[in-house]
Amino acid sequence: MRRTSKLTSVAVGVASIALAATACGGTSSDSGSGSDGSGDSKGLAIAYDIGGKGDQSFNDAAYAGLQKAAKEFDYKTADIEPTEGETDADKEQRLSSLAKQGYNPVIGVGFAYGPAMEAVAKKYPKTTFGIVDSVVEGENVASLVFAEQEASYLAGVAAAKATKTNTVGFVGGVDVPLIHKFEAGYKQGVQDTNPKVKVLSQYLTQTAEEGGFSSPDKGKAAAEGQIEKGSDVEYAAAGLSGQGVIEAASKAKVWAIGVDSDQYKQAALANYKGSILTSALKDVGGAVFTLAKSVHDGEPLTGTQTFDLKVDGVGLSDSNPEFAKIPGLAEAVDKAKEGIIDGTIKVKTE
Template identity: 40%
Template sequence: MTLMQKFLTAAAATALSAGAALAEPGLIIDLGGKFDKSFNESAYTGAQRWVEETGGEYMETELASEAQREQTMRRMAERGANPVVVLGFANASTLEQVAPDYPDTDFVIVDAVVDQPNVQSIVFSEHEGSYLVGMMAAMASESGTVSFVGGMDVPLIRKFACGYAQGAKAVSDDIQVISNMTGTTPAAWNDPVKGGELARSQISQGSDVVFAAAGGTGVGVLQAAADEDALAIGVDSNQNHLHPGTMLTSMVKRVDNAVYDAFQAGEEIQPGVQVKGLEDEGVAVAMDEHNEELVTDEMQQRVDEARQQIASGEIQVHDYTEDDSCPALTF
């Protein structure tokens, strides 16, 4: 090989490596905003942790309407983002159509399964984590009534509610579980006023522990519980700090880790389905200085035992999304 050929080969390799280095991950944040103090914010926190630890950069878009879903995905792929992380089950059908048009782009969807060769799907065992906080709610309740406020009435949110009811009834067959959903459109994720109204209505019916799985709407639920001197349970992010003294716990869903891991993998992302559960702390019960005085030793012990029994298969928590039914709750 001549000196010139060696030079050209080295230059080509350098150009290729530079091109590869330019590939940045992308994050498409679902409706409700990245500071919803719940699902979206957890994802944003994971992305920021990746930036702080690696010094990398990423592309980000927040959806403002349903109509933006397809255009946003295509634009992100055409800008060269890789992988493109898409948040929320509502993006699944769009990604099914978009992913095949960009075979060289890796996509990751959180909270849904999309069966395409360039898509990694990440789902969580929300029913199992909700079972544990349901047990805590029943043990903490003095009235014998606990409640649940969901966001958009979809199978995923019923999965939370169903697990919660099963956990509560595992503690006491006589426990009453009230369940309400905020709405049937995506607006249900960002309506804290309606969330507060639902929580106050449930409290007026005797509920003294309210579990919110409603995105930004949940902020209103937690505030109402604090105002009415009831206990509340947060979701997705650790929300214990929002109202210390009335936050019994939070059912943490590690969306932050899912985003961080996807960004870290970069173009080495593996397609297929990943299920994050209790065993790898994909879902967990939040304990910290903000709720330690509310959680008794008995609660902690029973939750720890149940966690182990679920992991071993001794306790089977029914997943609403498997057959659209719930043995412990009527919707």
């Protein structure tokens, strides 16, 4: 029988992953064996969200966690791309196939896997499932969620310090509650730092099926429109579409703020890196690795696992040397981070 508990925070730093998995609770004593009952597991499998591998953001961060697990545990792994216009039934079939093959854990990358995972997890009780960015109830399910609003607040602080026009932009991929968290934190960070700064916001689509997370052309057009209105800092929470926002910012010689991964370091964005001031980080790779390690150690995590600023589950990058050159920016970000961690700053999610 699995022991399930809520986890308020899990450390995802390399040095503290083992401690987090054993000391913070929320584990299961079940070995999490494969669905064939053999007790053997092929290792980790992940099923990508819209945009797939190569988005230089959300999905690629998950892939980095898979690579780390494969190297450290000598795992066999599988990573499966989504298909355009797929249904919940398609996702169910994908997750079921991975579990049936003996992969353990099986992780759905993105909230879109919620309905499918709820159905599939019940069919394969000996397999540990993970879902990123959604909460799914189940004795063998770990819900890997993040405090995106906290990283976005820090991005807002940076934007308010970097702007010269007192106008900055936010581009959301899809108009859903998850992306509202990014926008809410960003706006609050901007306003708390400089109330005179105006935030222009735009969502690319109402549903993911319309391409809000997978259309760089849509992101580019939205950013160009905001730049024409005076924005000189563009922050995108839009998956693959964010590449278009970064391209537009680079072309206009204004700042871009990346998301999820440290996009200043992404090879595919090398032509634009000089314009990427910072990135709001979300350690999806660390969460994927943490779940894989827990299964490998025979104590699979279950329940809600929240990765926040306090445990470095989210954060803000400073890879671009220009980050340190903008007067007062680094100091303001550090002060805001301390305030969020000690509770004196309460970051909104809406």
